[in-house]
Amino acid sequence: MFKNIQVLTGQPASQVRDSMEFISGSLSVRCSFCHVKPFASDAKEEKKTARKMIRMQFDINRVNFNGRTRVTCYTCHQGQEKPVSIPRSGELGEMFAAASKIPEVEKAGNSSTVDQVLARYETAMGGARALAHITTRVSNGVETSEGGHTNPVTLEMKTTDAGDIVGRIEQTTERGVYVEGFDGMHVWADRQERHEAPSGFQAMQIVRELDLNPATTLRRQYTQARVIGKVKMGEQPSHEQSGEHEAGVANGKRDPASAASVREFGADAYVLEAAGADGEMERFYFDTKTGLLRRRVTSYETFLGPVPLEADYSDYRAVGSVQAAFTTSWWAGGNSWTVRLDEVKNNVPLDAKRFEAPPSKP
Numbered sequence: 001m002f003k004n005i006q007v008l009t010g011q012p013a014s015q016v017r018d019s020m021e022f023i024s025g026s027l028s029v030r031c032s033f034c035h036v037k038p039f040a041s042d043a044k045e046e047k048k049t050a051r052k053m054i055r056m057q058f059d060i061n062r063v064n065f066n067g068r069t070r071v072t073c074y075t076c077h078q079g080q081e082k083p084v085s086i087p088r089s090g091e092l093g094e095m096f097a098a099a100s101k102i103p104e105v106e107k108a109g110n111s112s113t114v115d116q117v118l119a120r121y122e123t124a125m126g127g128a129r130a131l132a133h134i135t136t137r138v139s140n141g142v143e144t145s146e147g148g149h150t151n152p153v154t155l156e157m158k159t160t161d162a163g164d165i166v167g168r169i170e171q172t173t174e175r176g177v178y179v180e181g182f183d184g185m186h187v188w189a190d191r192q193e194r195h196e197a198p199s200g201f202q203a204m205q206i207v208r209e210l211d212l213n214p215a216t217t218l219r220r221q222y223t224q225a226r227v228i229g230k231v232k233m234g235e236q237p238s239h240e241q242s243g244e245h246e247a248g249v250a251n252g253k254r255d256p257a258s259a260a261s262v263r264e265f266g267a268d269a270y271v272l273e274a275a276g277a278d279g280e281m282e283r284f285y286f287d288t289k290t291g292l293l294r295r296r297v298t299s300y301e302t303f304l305g306p307v308p309l310e311a312d313y314s315d316y317r318a319v320g321s322v323q324a325a326f327t328t329s330w331w332a333g334g335n336s337w338t339v340r341l342d343e344v345k346n347n348v349p350l351d352a353k354r355f356e357a358p359p360s361k362p
């Protein structure tokens with residue numbers, strides 16, 4: 001499927017793409033720092049350098065660490081295009097570090113066991129009974145990309161009789177309607193042109209975006225959870241979306257000052273760590289005051305190293321007797337975007353067929 005793979009050979013396509021997220025995050029650059037269209041082109045020097053660097057990473061790890069991924073792009077680059085001896089504070093780089101490393105956490109003490117944190121969250125969301133009553137949700141809003149492009153988006157979610165969650169995300173872009181879905185087992189995509197199903201990192205993000213009832217999902221799917229401590233959310237750098245970003249991006253390089261800003265939640269949060277369904281480590285940040293989920297960071301293992309996927313939840317509002325986060329800011333390796341909802345409706349009848357993968361296109 002790819003045309004010009006010289007070093008990431010023998011990898012499934014999804015791994016090649018996920019590795020690209022890792023590279024972009026490690027250097028705090030966008031895809032265009034190394035790529036012109038088509039992606040297979042070697043026109044940019046940076047791409048050729050990156051290829052040498054990948055070889056170097058492999059050699060270092062093979063010779064010194066028995067082939068285990070110990071030294072990565074991030075080890076040297078720390079969120080900079082060129083490594084500097086005294087690391088500057090590139091905010092994206094910091095965020096990358098925050099998500100890959102264990103943050104400094106105070107011991108939370110005995111007062112906040114996993115059960116207590118999750119029970120408070122459930123209560124804050126409306127309570128187990130009210131939540132169990134919600135079987136479908138349709139949300140309408142706008143997705144804003146890093147470059148400031150906005151697309152109308154509709155999210156539909158449904159809990160099946162078996163308790164699984166299925167859903168679809170429909171985006172209207174300049175180029176047409178683009179649908180992604182999850183049938184409970186597989187993630188699929190339906191675009192104008194032929195398109196393979198999202199996998200790896202992308203699939204993981206879609207499943208998280210379609211979680212109708214995270215309070216219940218957490219209890220069902222994350223048995224090995226533990227509360228690792230308490231942090232001040234403001235101290236953890238995070239990505240903020242605005243329409244001004246195009247100005248901060250030149251030649252695919254980010255200007256940290258305008259491309260990202262630290263979001264001040266100004267709140268303390270209990271940090272719960274758990275292993276997800278595929279063994280990926282996740283951190284959940286619960287506001288100590290409101291009990292609500294403010295942030296979720298998933299560390300996704302790629303061939304070259306771990307890539308963080310971060311979702312920041314804000315603007316919680318009541319929809320009937322339950323709460324829903326009306327704003328979610330996503331940050332994933334080389335990319336960030338925000339989904340702002342204007343309308344959320346619960347228990348709208350939805351035909352299960354809507355969540356089945358469309359027949360594959362020729």
Ligand code: HEC
Pocket residue numbers: 001002003004005006007008009016017020021023024027029030031032033034035039040046047048050051334
């Ligand atoms: C720092 C440089 C760099 C960045 C940033 C980067 N790439 Fe790459 N990309 C490469 C290199 C090097 C290869 C070739 C790898 C090889 O030869 O095995 C590649 C290959 C690819 C390919 C395979 C193309 C083909 O047909 O051979 C795709 C697709 C791709 N990158 C997508 C992306 C996307 C999407 C992003 C942004 C998320 C991105 N890349 C960011 C360096 C980069």
Ligand code: HEC
Pocket residue numbers: 023027046047049050053054055057071072073074075076077081082083304
């Ligand atoms: C052992 C440390 C180290 C590792 C690991 C490393 N790099 Fe580098 N990289 C450097 C140094 C040092 C430079 C600057 C070289 C110079 O200034 O001539 C550099 C430069 C680059 C450049 C050129 C930047 C520019 O502005 O022209 C790219 C692209 C790059 N590295 C990509 C990567 C990628 C992708 C990885 C992971 C696969 C990686 N590097 C891993 C040390 C490293």
